[in-house]
Amino acid sequence: MKDKKDFRNEFNRIYDLLKGSNGFSFSRFSDGERTVLRNKKLVLAEKYFIQGDIHGETKIGAPQSYLQEERKEFIPEKHALFHKKLVEAYRFCKPNYLKGICSSDDDTFGTTKEGQTFEWMLELHGGDHDSLTFANTLQNGNYSLFVEKMIPEFMNHEIILVANENSKLDILPFEVKRFFPIGENCMINNYGLVQGLKRFIETENISNHLFLFSAATLSNYLCYELFKDFDNNKYMDIGSTLGPLLKLEGWKNSRSYLHSYWNDVPSPYIDQMDTWG
DSSP states (O other): OOOOOOHHHHHHHHHHHHHSSSOEEEEEEOHHHHHHHTTOOEEEOSSEEEEHHHHTTOOEEOSSOOOGGGOEEEOTTTOHHHHHHHHHHHHOOOTTEEEEEOOGGGHHHHOBTTBOHHHHHHHHHTSOOTTEEETTTTSGGGHHHIIIIIHHHHTTSOEEEEEETTOOOTTOSSOEEEEEEEOTTHHHHTTTHHHHHHHHHHHTTOOSOEEEEOOTTHHHHHHHHHHHHOTTSEEEEOTTTTTTTTTOSGGGGTOHHHHHHHHOOOOGGGGOOOOOO
């Protein structure tokens, strides 16, 4: 039986955890993660993409070029470890370990031969659970709250940031204590950062810090592995939400909600309130 979840209430749940004294983790399993969870090919190249669970092996021409910061490649035959670890991260349960999934609204774009994304993700998880929430909780109709309510709260925390190597930090409205840059196809090429950050936390005795991850599927691995072993910190997979404030470019080709908020470009996504079930 599916629990009813409200899009705005789920934002408030994460916001309350952010303000609270206990550690937590919020990890986003969005459409790209869904493809990897299904162990299907996923490629974002410069001029095309392959999303195996929807289009098979067909190369779909990209309307605009994917910049290097957006490119990725998951090949099931080559990358079995990364599929295994993502399923492990998805099924893991622990108090205050939240996992955002594709909601029923995403099925318009994510219905595959295995069935509707939302129902499939619930089944893979072993059923609905309090630990599950919306992958888009910080985006779309909640994005204005993210900028105007959550970002100011970031200022009250010591922040560790993992984001693309092209990020610029000079216009961020909060201070970053330590920045760990990642590059192209970071879920594969920068996987070593999982152990690197574990050593960093242990060696530097990092506690009560806020870790912000804008690192595609690598964020899922980090949210899982770090919270599993060091649950006295807060870990947030923030996706593309800080793209404009980090002076990145990749979001401009594919993130309508960011264009709506920052550039006043009309888009239905900026008002979209995702639904559950």
